[in-house]
Structures are given as C-alpha cells and as structure tokens.
Amino acid sequence: MKLFKHTLLALVCAGTMSAQAQNVENEVDQEASYLSSKTVPVFKGYKNTNGSIYNDKEFKRGTVFVDGKMTASNVGLRYNAQSEEIEYMKQLGSQATVVNVVKKSENIDVKILNDHYVYLPSPGKKFKDGYLIVLEENDKLTLYKKLSKEFVEGKKSVNSYTRDVPDSFKEREVLFIKVKGEEIKEVPGSKGKRKKLFSSKENEVTTYMKNEKLNLRKDEDLIKALKYYSTLN
Template identity: 40%
Template sequence: MKIFFTAISFLFLSLTFAQNGIDSPETDDYLTNKTITLPKKVLNVAGNPYAQKDFQLGNVYKQGKLIANNVALRYNVSRDEVEVKGDLATSNSQARVLKMNPDVYVRVLNDVYVYVAPTGADAPGGYFNVIHEGENYHLYKKLKKEFIEGKKAINSVARDIPPTYKDREDMYLVNAKTNELIELSGSRSRKLKAFPTHSKELKKYSKEENLNINKDYSLKKLVAYYNTLK
C-alpha cells in the first residue's frame, strides 16, 4: 500500500464525535463498535502499554484519502490496537477501536501506523510504524510490550521489583508489491544477508557511509539506497 505523507491534495473532512462517540455515520468507515480496554490501576508500574501514554491529535486515512481529521488517537502496543475518540476532552471510556483494515492507517504526530494482515500462522501481522517508504521496498518497525509481573523482596535487604512493561522493537523490510515482510534482526552481517539481492553493493555502501545499521536512521538510509539499485 502506498502512503502519501502529505494531505495537501486531500479533501479535509472534519469529524466530531457525538457525546457517546458512536453516532456519526462516517465512523463506520474506520471504527468498530468495540470500546477500548482500560488498563487496571496498578501502583508503581514501570512503563505503560502505549506507544505514547496520552491521546494525541491525528488523522485517519482510508485508501490514501483523509476520512477523519484532528481526532484523538493512541496506539495500544500491548493489545496491538489503535484507540480513537472524537477529541482530547472526550472520556477515555468512550474511545473505540480502529478497524484492522490494510486500507486504513493513521498518522499521530510524526508517526504513521499501518495494518498488515498476516499471510500465515507464523507470519508477522498487526500494526507497524512506517520508518521509510520506497518505490520497491519499505522499512517498518513493529513495537512490542511485554508485561512482567512484579516480585516482592525476599528479605529486608533486597528491594521489591515493580511490575514492568518491557519494550521491544523488530524491524522489517517490506516488499511494496507483495507486502511480504522480511525481518531484519541480529548482527550487522545477518541484517545485510536478509536483503533478497545486492548483498555486495549494500555491504560496500554501509561501509563507505559508516552506517550503524542497528540504528533506525542508518537502516532507513540503507533501505533508501536499496531502492535505487536495479
């Protein structure tokens, strides 16, 4: 799916939810009837289940067209759901879950999240953060949050270990035509070998440009270069 990061050419459709957040017929294009799951109130939790803890204003697009402008959005990483409400003042309890549809994506601040349907039982799927978009290949990031239960100290010398959300990120090279996802993980050499073609050119380029492809910026630069190769 080709994503256009500017909405200048789009018709801006302002959407304000009714008080209960479900009365506007336009929301059927992108919202389910499922209300969000509010996190349990647990004291002293390290981290949170969201990409950004608070709702932020953003836009919803369908097939490249803006369908909801300036609505409140939040990506729940632990549940792999995008939460939507009419505005920042609306109660979180009235927020609803975005439809998991490859044609629907959102932009929140500088982040774009797209939904990729899994192609098999073990194939990755869900929402991905778009890092780079190219003619032949994209670079996506998959955010993950693992909740780890806390532990009480075993004696007076030790300290309690609070419950924690542990962050993890996986990077994927995405075929723009087939949507096939290739994981780019492990060492530098393993990442380079994961590219389907041009391994020698990529190795040479990364060395000449002194790229640390364990970093998002350098990996983005490498994928951009990969798109120029024939």
C-alpha cells in the first residue's frame, strides 16, 4: 500500500513538473512572437535637461496584441519617442536594470493605459516607418497621432542679467487620417485646410461645429467633428 502511495505521489509530482515546464515553454514561445532580441538599460533621463525622450518616462501597465489577439497583459510598457521603440518590462514595478524591446511589426500593437500604439509604414516621404497612436477609429476612418521628440541644445548666459537655457526635448505631434478606401495622409494644421476633410458633408458639419462651438485647430474638437462626420450617410 505504501509503495502504491509513493508511486502515485511520484506520478502526480512528475505530472505537475511536466505541466509547469510546458507552461514555461509556451510562455517563452509567446514572448518570442512579440519581443525582439534587443535589450536596453532602464533609463530615467538626461541630467540638466528639460523634458524626456519618453511619452511617459515611467513604465505603465499595458497589453501586447499579436494579429489582433491579446498575447501579454499586465506588463510594463513605455514608448521611447526618440528611438520609436516600445520598451517592455515583464513585471511592472520590478527593479530590473535591463528591459526588452517589442518587435517593430505591423501585426503587433500595444496598449499603454488608454493609448493604443500601432506600427505602420511611413505615411509620407518626410516620415519613417514607426508608431502612431490611434485617436479615433470607426467604420469610415481612423485618426492617428505621431509623437516625436526633438533635441534642442541649450544656451549659456551671455551676461549677469540672463539665465542659462538648459538642453531640452521638444515634443512634436503630427496627425494622420486614413479614410476607408483611401491612402493615409497627413492632417493639415490650419482650420481652413482641416475643414476640407469634410468636403462631402461640409454644410452638415459646419452647422454642427457652430452649434457645438468647435475650433478645428484644436485636436480634441477635430475628433468630435470627425465622429459626427462618420455618422452621416
């Protein structure tokens, strides 16, 4: 009887170890589908420099999708706008000094809190392939924002009446729109040119903007106008 119990216990333990090993193997295979071989040090920022190379310098809770399927959740993610990379920390809040980088691929997208990042080919000659943040998406159109950081060298004070201007990272945002059946294109910055986005329903949208007191130069008002435009037949 004791021999039977020992044999049974051994079989249970072996089965548990086998299942654990299989789970680890599956997890490694999953990570290989969305993580590149590149690693980067956990970087907090440059000293005596205003701004940051990151959209948010702290890792935030995020989710990774491969081919539209959630593949990793509750992981730490942050967007490096200078190198256009998504940095990945397996356990949010860990004391890791080195982290992984998510593969740059059109079939991989991530969500960092409420920001949805997708990787797309260059939408224009003056831009390279990279990440865009989805601002609005519906059956008719998708509105994206491309975030970049430009290094601006500081200046030393020339006299006792002025102060030193430190180095800084200046944030730049460019919007892009993809209307169903059309190529993705840059959204112009002026109110008049943005109004042309609604040329097929200009009267209805103009009335709506007047009633809602929308200013198309403001991105949040443009999104409201696009949402309304998408409801029109």
